[in-house]
Amino acid sequence: MNFRLVDLSAEEIAQQLSVVEPLTDSVRGLIDAVIRTEVDDDELNAAREQIDAIVARLRTKQKPGSFGVQFTRELSGLSWGNAAVGARNGIAPPMRIVHHEDGRATCDVELGAAYEGPGGLVHGGVSAMLIDQLLGEAASVGNGLPCFTGTLTVKYLRPTPLGPLSMSAETVRREGRKIFVRGEICTADGPTVTAEAIMVSPKELPSRDQIMKLRAELAAQDGQG
C-alpha cells in the first residue's frame, strides 16, 4: 500500500484546501450543468471546446497515476482523490463535513442530479458508497485504527430521494482487528437505508510505531536542515 508522510502544517493544508475546494465545487457545478442543460447543439459544442482547453491547461503539470493517500506528522490523512470524500474529486458527493464524537460519525449531504439511479432517486451504489465511507470513518477514527471494508451489508428499506440527507454510523463492538459497525441514511421522514459492516484493520498497514518512526525521521531531517 502506498503510504506517504508529507511535511505540511495545518495552516498549509488549510491554504491548499481554500484553493482546491472551490475548484472542485466548480467541477461539480459543471457536471450538474451538463446533465441538466437544455441549450442547443451549437452551444454544447462551444462549451466542449472551452472545457477541452481547460483540461489541456491543467494537464501541463500532472501527477502520474492517482492522487494516493498522504499522511501528515499529526497523522491526518489527505485522501484528496478519494471517490467518496476527495477534496479534489468533483465526482465525490459533497460529504466533506463529518462529525466524530464517541465513536459515532455523522454527516449531512445534499445529492443532486449526478447521483440519480431510478428517476428522482439516489442510485443504490451511491448510497452504498456513502454509508461505506461513513462506517469506515466511524471504525477508523473511533478506534484509532485505519480500517478497510471487509464485509458490507446494505438494506434498502425504501427509495432514497435526491435532496438533503443525513447519515450516521457507530461502532457496535471490536474483536481484535475486526470492528463491527452499523449505520443509516435518513430523510426528514426517517431511515431509507441501513447498513452493517465488518471493518478490518489490515495486518500489512504501517503500525502506529512505524508511523511514529517515520515522524521521528522527518524531525531528524529538520534538525540537520
Ligand SMILES: CCCCCCCC/C=C\CCCCCCCC(=O)SCCNC(=O)CCNC(=O)[C@H](O)C(C)(C)COP(=O)(O)OP(=O)(O)OC[C@H]1O[C@@H](n2cnc3c(N)ncnc32)[C@H](O)[C@@H]1OP(=O)(O)O
Ligand atoms: C495510525 C492511527 C490513525 C487512525 C485514524 C485513521 C484515519 C482514517 C480516516 C479515514 C478512514 C477511511 C475509511 C475508509 C472507508 C472506505 C473503505 C474502503 O473503501 S476499503 C476498500 C475496499 N476494501 C478492500 O479492498 C479490502 C480488501 N481486503 C483486504 O485487504 C483484506 O482481505 C482485509 C484487510 C479485509 C483482511 O486482510 P488481513 O490479512 O488483514 O486479515 P486476516 O488476518 O486474514 O483476518 C483478520 C480477521 O478479519 C477477518 N476477516 C478477514 N477478511 C474479512 C472480510 N472480508 N470480511 C469480514 N471479516 C474478515 C478474519 O476472519 C479474521 O478474523 P479472526 O481474527 O479470525 O476472528
